[in-house]
Amino acid sequence: MERSFALVALFAALIAVLGLVPSFMLITGVPISAQSLGVMLAGCVLGAKRGALAVLLFLLLVALGLPLLAGGRGGLGVFVGPTAGFLAGFPVAAFVTGWITERWRGVDLMLVAGLAALVGGVLVLYAFGVAGMMLAAGLSPVQALTALAAFVPGDIIKAAIAGVLTRAIWQARPEAVLSRSR
Amino acid sequence: MLALTLEARTWAHRLPAGLKLALVALVVVLALPVTDPRLVAGLVVAVAGLYASLGRQAMRMGLRLLRPLAVVLAIIMIWHLVLHEARLGLLICLRILALVGLANLVTITTRLDDLMAVVEWLLAPLSRLGLPTSRVALAVALVIRQIPALATRAEALRAAWRARATRRPGRELALPLVLSALDDAEQVADALRARGGLAPPAPPDEERT
Numbered sequence: 350m351e352r353s354f355a356l357v358a359l360f361a362a363l364i365a366v367l368g369l370v371p372s373f374m375l376i377t378g379v380p381i382s383a384q385s386l387g388v389m390l391a392g393c394v395l396g397a398k399r400g401a402l403a404v405l406l407f408l409l410l411v412a413l414g415l416p417l418l419a420g421g422r423g424g425l426g427v428f429v430g431p432t433a434g435f436l437a438g439f440p441v442a443a444f445v446t447g448w449i450t451e452r453w454r455g456v457d458l459m460l461v462a463g464l465a466a467l468v469g470g471v472l473v474l475y476a477f478g479v480a481g482m483m484l485a486a487g488l489s490p491v492q493a494l495t496a497l498a499a500f501v502p503g504d505i506i507k508a509a510i511a512g513v514l515t516r517a518i519w520q521a522r523p524e525a526v527l528s529r530s531r
Numbered sequence: 532m533l534a535l536t537l538e539a540r541t542w543a544h545r546l547p548a549g550l551k552l553a554l555v556a557l558v559v560v561l562a563l564p565v566t567d568p569r570l571v572a573g574l575v576v577a578v579a580g581l582y583a584s585l586g587r588q589a590m591r592m593g594l595r596l597l598r599p600l601a602v603v604l605a606i607i608m609i610w611h612l613v614l615h616e617a618r619l620g621l622l623i624c625l626r627i628l629a630l631v632g633l634a635n636l637v638t639i640t641t642r643l644d645d646l647m648a649v650v651e652w653l654l655a656p657l658s659r660l661g662l663p664t665s666r667v668a669l670a671v672a673l674v675i676r677q678i679p680a681l682a683t684r685a686e687a688l689r690a691a692w693r694a695r696a697t698r699r700p701g702r703e704l705a706l707p708l709v710l711s712a713l714d715d716a717e718q719v720a721d722a723l724r725a726r727g728g729l730a731p732p733a734p735p736d737e738e739r740t
Contacts, residue, residue, distance in 0.1 A: 351729050355719035358670050359712045362677040366685055366708070383705070390709065406670055413646045413671070414535045414638040417678070422599050424535050424638030425552075426631035429559055431603050486607045487623045496606055510702050517706050518713070525713040 353399055353527060360391045360403035365410070365417040382419030385504060388439050389470035389511040392446025393462040394518055396528035400443035408436060434481015438474045445469035450515070450528045458519050458529070463512020470511065471504045535638050537592060541585045543640035549649045551637045559630055568622045574629040581636060589639060596635045600627065647671060666729060677715060684711050 364387035392400035407417065416423040428436060446462075446469030453461045475497065482493040519526045537544075543551070558574075565571055582593045604624045611620025651668060658664040685708050692700040723729060 351723040352716070352720040354666065354670070354729055355673075355716040355723065356713070358673040359677060359681075359716040359719065361670070361674045362681050363709065363712045365674070365678050366681045367705075369682055369685070386705070394709075406667075406674060409650065409667075410671065410674055413643055413650070414641070415643075415675070416535050420599050422596075424596060425555065425634035426596060426638065429627075429630045429634050430600060431607065431627055485623070485627060486603075486610075487619055488607070488610060492610055496610070510705065514706055514709060518709060521706075521710055522713050525716070 353395075356395060356525060356527065357399050357403045357406060360387070360395060360400070361406040361410070363387050364391065364404065364407045365415075368417055368419040383507070384419045385439075385442075385470055385474065386507045386511060388443050388474075389446055389466035389508060390514060392443035392448075392469055392528075393450050393466060393511055393515040394526050394528060395443075395447060396451050397444045397447035399527055400447040401440040404440040404443045408439060411436075429485075431482055431485040432478070433485060435474060435478040437481065438477025441477065442469045442474040445473045446511075447528055457516070459512045459516035461512075462515035463509050466508035466511040467505065471501070471508055474504075475501070535592070535596065535635075536642060537585070537589055537639045539586060539588055541589065541640060543581075543585055543636065544642075546640075548637075548641045548645040549652070551641060552649060555634050555637055558633055562626060562630060565626075566622065568618060568625060571622055571625040571629060575625050575632070578629050578632045578636070582632070585640070592639050593632060593635060596639075597628070597632060600631060604628070663729075673719065677712075677719075680715070681708070681712055684708065 364384060367387040368382055368384035388404055391403045394400070395403055411417050411423045412425055412428060414424050418427060427433065446465045449465035449468060450458075450462055453465070475494075478497060479490055479493045482488050482496065483490060486493070488496065515526070519529065524530055562571065562574060582590045604627065607627075608620045608624055611617060611623070647668060651664070654662075654664040654667060685704070688704045688707055689700050692704060
């Protein structure tokens with residue numbers, strides 16, 4: 350019990366630190382942060398329930414006023430802004446990613462985790478993000494998607510990286526991969 | 532670590548955190564159905580006035596927190612201009628400015644401990660349902676403690692990379708960073724067990740340091 354508690358807390362910290370990492374640019378010139386990679390990894394490694402808990406803990410710290418979102422954003426304002434949909438989607442994304450990783454056995458973990466991250470961390474997350482932009486910014490679904498399209502390639506790459514990392518973590522610290530070890 | 536709270540003490544610091552949060556929630560609910568841009572513009576002016584009453588440092592901090600919004604607001608405005616819906620675009624941008632500005636006002640005038648007390652109060656009904664909510668405070672303290680440690684580790688990894696490679700560091704550093712976080716978690720778990728573990732009753736206060 351202490352181990353899963355500590356793993357949840359450390360993953361919340363990891364999501365924050367990945368948001369602090371200077372963002373790298375894609376060929377498209379769109380800045381990409383590693384924060385959503387942290388959300389995907391939380392699901393892949395910790396599984397559905399604990400992955401979502403780690404993300405909720407991270408969001409609680411953001412709401413408490415720590416500048417932990419990518420770009421040094423934080424505080425209560427981000428939860429009523431136009432990108433709040435993504436924040437609401439973060440825990441669900443981690444949950445779906447973890448749910449798929451937990452249940453889909455018998456295939457190479459890199460493939461499972463990568464596809465789980467693609468479904469949870471990209472499809473589900475963007476569904477929430479688009480819904481949020483529709484509500485807060487009055488855009489239609491197509492308009493919101495067009496505005497966000499530049500970020501999609503980077504997030505697909507991140508899902509692939511999450512797959513590679515999850516298998517590497519499984520090989521190096523199998524006991525820490527709660528989505529598989531029980 | 533840099534927090535988003537204002538150092539100077541102002542009248543807004545003295546209001547109870549729960550009251551401030553409730554007021555913001557009330558304004559958000561009341562402002563959403565308003566469709567007249569002039570009323571929402573009035574709200575923006577009122578929020579700006581609140582910042583002004585807190586002094587120059589608060590105004591500077593408020594603007595700094597709003598800066599990442601500028602691009603998003605520009606995109607929203609351009610969209611609505613293209614659609615010949617300038618009035619709607621203006622309404623939406625003003626509404627976002629007012630509500631985000633107001634919510635940030637709570638953040639910069641409320642100490643972390645006071646917000647945490649509100650969180651614990653809100654969670655109290657859940658603990659009666661048997662959920663281990665007493666661990667939330669411990670988890671928050673733990674994460675706040677671990678973020679600088681992990682950030683320092685990330686910086687050390689980057690420095691080591693730069694000393695050996697001409698290429699910029701990238702995703703190669705993610706694995707060592709994640710593994711070091713996992714190893715930290717093992718140590719934290721050992722430390723928690725050594726102090727009696729997480730088993731109910733709630734962990735004693737000395738674990739929060």
